[in-house]
């Protein structure tokens with residue numbers, strides 16, 4: 577189990593990026609959802625032992641990450657938001673090199689392991705292609721293969737699907753589901769769909785704090801009977817935004833579909849609206865907008 581206790585971090589410019597974060601995570605995918613600047617990457621980098629918190633503790637099955645970062649790194653796989661690759665190197669060469677650094681050997685066994693990893697992320701055919709010729713999706717699949725080397729107990733994946741087309745995103749999500757069978761996988765994103773379908777447990781982060789934590793379907797029940805849907809025009813939208821708590825609006829052909837929130841037990845806010853089942857998107861908007 578990964579135990580995070582009272583983690584706080586204030587950068588030298590005065591920004592409180594982490595405010596007293598505590599979490600306990602079991603194997604499976606844990607989703608961390610939050611808008612830009614919420615503190616997700618700071619939390620990911622801190623758990624990955626790449627930066628120190630001002631205070632707090634991180635332990636994986638008793639191993640203290642703050643006291644023993646080197647030992648911790650042996651048990652962590654990390655796919656950062658942006659990562660550079662050596663452009664002239666092929667995926668096979670790079671994975672082999674990283675595997676050697678991780679002490680995976682002898683070389684014949686390592687080569688077989690690298691081939692298996694490439695197969696798993698569907699890069700066998702492009703294995704001997706230079707990394708600078710890879711598309712965004714191929715690069716992310718290479719990145720997850722690298723992060724999963726050496727079978728880490730904890731895998732940290734920071735906003736991996738940004739910029740991927742829908743089919744590459746699905747493919748990547750499948751890889752994460754497969755990988756999380758044997759480890760704790762922390763997935764951060766500001767895309768609600770990424771988290772909604774994949775995670776059995778999640779948290780919403782906002783302004784350095786965890787504002788909500790739990791199972792996505794249970795969490796959305798919090799807003800039961802409080803979310804209404806109606807359609808309006810672009811001209812009338814500002815009126816509703818001023819007078820109602822609008823959670824989201826979506827342009828659809830010649831109308832705008834609006835989701836709005838009212839207090840529990842309140843009457844319907846406009847005559848034409850209908851009560852709808854709250855979605856994770858509604859919950860996210862409610863807590864972060």
Ligand SMILES: Nc1ncnc2c1ncn2[C@@H]1O[C@H](COP(=O)(O)OP(=O)(O)OP(=O)(O)O)[C@@H](O)[C@H]1O
Pocket residue numbers: 587588589591592593610611612613614615616617618619657766
């Ligand atoms: N090295 C740094 N020095 C000063 N401030 C920083 C530093 N890194 C991040 N911040 C600030 O800390 C806050 C949290 O940033 P962080 O990158 O952790 O958020 P995030 O949720 O990952 O955002 P995004 O989704 O945009 O990546 C932001 O206000 C950011 O500007």
